[in-house]
Amino acid sequence: MSAVPFVVVHPDPAVLAQAVAARLITRLTDVQTERGTASVVLTGGTIGIATLAAVAASPARDAVDWRAVDVWWGDERFVPADSPDRNEKQAREALLDVLDLDPERVHPMPASHAGLSAEEAADRYAAALGSGVAFDVLMLGMGPDSHVASLFPGHPALHENDRLVVAVHDSPKPPPTRVSLTFPAIQAAREVWVIASGAEKAAAVRVALTCDQLAAPAAGARGVEKTLFLIDRASAAEIPGQ
Template sequence: MSQHSPGERVEQALVAEGLPTPDVVIEPDADQLARSVASALVARLAAAQAVHGTASVVLTGGGIGTAVLQRVADLAAEPEHAVVDWTAVDVWWGDERFVPADSADRNELGAREAFLGRVGLDPERIHPMPSSDAGFDEPEEAAAWYAEQLAASAGDGQPLPRIDVLMLGMGPEGHVASIFPESPAASDERPVVAVRDCPKPPPTRVSLGFAAITAAEEVWLLVSGEGKADAVAQALSGADRLQLPAAGARGRRATRWLLDTAAASKLPRD
């Protein structure tokens, strides 16, 4: 009987499902990782515009996600990197804290300071998730509204628009967006879900679900730090998404794990 490593088993499972094998890119440190991802994102959005005329991206929060957005804005200000028409880029969010609009906990606030306020985006193409003071009493109402916005952008009766790049961070226990291990959101098949009793504050959130995440053309997981190394290794060894949601984050055409050396430290060495 032949035996296969965990990495080989997950590769075989992906092939059987018609999904591409994840790419793993390792940079020396978090700063270089942010620079590398920013350059790759600019190139990917430019390529999408060359084909479709427009491009779309889903943003993530967290330290590395915000650092990437700062680097992208820096690149946008340099003439030699002015390859993206930012007025033709749709911006969505992977998750958001259901708190007032001016709360420092909002991913949107960090994105506006680092990126949205520094490049020439069309305000009509910026699609933030609702805040708790935006007229929605419950996060379920906000999630339903955001799902409607996605469907309206898609047109033709489709539930989701084309998403060229969907960026995700990952927590040390393997959560992505606001989908935590063993939580109802981990098995929810709706494109947008409300999250209550989140183990990480603030406890109430709105998140893209796996139906939306796995519909993206490319999913990029941005992970930095030794504290996340175990979860990275487990996710790339075929873990179940209910126990480790990051393992279920896969793009239609590509899945990229973008790591610094510390986050990659528990991966098997060739």
Template sequence: MTDERFVVVHPDAGLLARATAARLLTRILDVQSVRSPVHVVLTGGTVGTRTLAALAQDPVAAAVDWDGVHLWWGDERFLADGDPDRNETQAREAMIDALPVPAPNVHPMAARSEGVPTPEDSATAYAAELAENAGDERAGVPAFDVLLLGMGPDAHVASLFPGHEALEAAGTTVVGVHGSPKPPPERVSLTFEAIAAAREVWVVAAGAEKADAVASALGGAPVTEAPASGARGSSRTLWLLDAAAAGGL
């Protein structure tokens, strides 16, 4: 895991989304020039979904070999399949349905159902799916080429919230979350162990309401107070911000 973090600031949220989409497409193409498959972890939230929509509309997307791209999620709201608040639902509408990604390459976290009644059941199933695709990686997950993370005003990333017990999950790659301070209360999230296995972690944040959290996380606040401070890739960590979110730096 690298300690160095790079900060890139864009004028506004719209340009941030478009620039992040272009950056992601470029990164996928760069990786595909040397190896396959490419593993990308998607994020939800307003700017995350705008980024996915911008990617689907970018002409460069046609140059990607989508047969060689696998899509994962950093966290999910534990709701029924197709619920509009699920990150998967929003990502399919914004990007996935518009691209020729083979269905087996899309790896959503299991939704609430009779067969999956708890977040822990979903977490266990996802951990197994990650392990099946991990190859020789010791972390139990693929070496994600890019792991996208949004960040909340409280500096949470994925569904790892300040002071929450899920922050301390160890020996596992996915954890069930209960009592989330942000609805819905039940969620499923990658752990910091899984996040740290990513080659590159990109934290994407927009809006003045995020400025204090950005300053806190980049200023060295402990993970218990600002979970985003612990989101780091093994080779590169990027913070992609709009000017408002960077206002406290």
């Protein structure tokens, strides 16, 4: 069973990023208090990276034992490791490089290099995840077309029911080749947070809350214990009653 989405609206993107950062610090601290370790899946995009920067700037960030946090990614552009398009590179610059992390617990998706296909990269990441994947927090940005991770409307990956990670080709957003978690991996997470800001996301937020995942991929962003849509006022404009 998946948790019914709960919508939290913040005034603007800056407050949204700060609020999500505070929520993330609290969640990781609570999980570590209970179990000793915690796991988080990072997202890229403007608001996702702004959230990571807000964590870096927060005086409360040291409440988390970062050496006991496993860091994963929801998707990645299949480009060279030093490309500025890499979600990993952006995350390291915004947050990870200032944290005392255990390098063995940081799990970037493979970059492109000679002889490695996107399919092989997906298989390697799935092997790293293992079969018992259940992230404590999985954060996802959302596009105006309602895509999450690199699961785009009309793409074959939406129909994947077995594999946890797939290669994605012909992405409508450049670069065209990517690696992405699938719905089976996303929907195994304990908590899934969809983070969106801006008026151009308003229609996507509405359909994500009212349609199915084949019509609107973000509708498949559901956690086992909790599903949160953490959004700003502009992106909430088409939700009835907001």
